[in-house]
Amino acid sequence: MEQTALNVIAISIFAMTLSVLLGPLFHISPFIPAVTTLSVLGLTTLDGLAWNGRGITILLDILSGEQHRQRVIHHEAGHFLAAYFLGIPVTGYALSGWEAFKQGQPGLGGVMFDTTALLEKKVNFTEMPLILDRFSTVWMAGIAAETLIYGESKGGEEDRQKLRAALQWAGVSQNSYQQKERWALLQAKNLIEKHRSSYEALVTAMKQRASVEECSQALHAHWQ
Structure with a gap:
């Protein structure tokens, strides 16, 4: 349950x-x-x-109160930004369970992106670690964004579960999970800080429920 x-x-x-x-x-x-x-x-x-x-x-x-909703937006913007700059296509987003329901999504909300590269069996074995690193960074980017803005993260357990499931699927030793999480979290923090102007523009766009294309344009327009 x-x-x-x-x-x-x-x-x-x-x-x-x-x-x-x-x-x-x-x-x-x-x-x-x-x-x-x-x-x-x-x-x-x-x-x-x-x-x-x-x-x-x-x-x-x-x-939920306005503070919770703002925290969700900042969390999901972290996922979106990381996916964008790491070359993982974003296919949509929902900032609440109700929005996800109206969109016909099976989940409870969040940023959706194309995971074909991670699941594609034809991917060269030597490329898999790099692909896994990119997705790991994206999954930890929500926690990273919350931590940067609010000093702590109240969400992200589902993101950690996704990361651990991917590490298990890739055959990574369970003893390395925490190390991989910390590495991905650091990469995500650095990425958001590097593109802080883009991140703030994305948050504004997502507050207005802009389309994925409009959010991507906001990121690109403030890319430094």
Whole structure:
């Protein structure tokens, strides 16, 4: 089950327990919190089975504050910029679960790029490490962008999972995963800092929900 769903369940149980304890003080019937909690648990379970947790994520996106939405934009702009300057085609982006749903995407949002080069079996074996390095940098660029702007990263666990899955697929020793992550994170930070003007222009464009082509033009126009 998705971590978000588990968090919702935990909060629901805690809220029910608290309401039962405080209910007599405020003359609240114990049936009200019980029914409410059971309803939330039922909907959470249904969402997990039918939508793989997308419903909860969309709801949390809608209820999230402006600071969270700005952080998401800066995170995804890091992915977009790294992909652009490393020659990996960006095919689209969504900045929330709701946007992803409206676009018909199977995921919960983010930047989508062409992974053909990584999965292509005809790629020369000597080229694979270079291709893997580029994709690793792109996956860690969201965390790098958040860290540069906010001093820390609150997202990125899914990005780390993608990187680890690629390293495993490529036959990289598990003992080297953390080293590869740190290397890719450093490369991503350096790339964003090198193209800081382009990054800021991209953030502005993504806030306006500009097209992929318009975002690419914004990056190129501020390329120094």
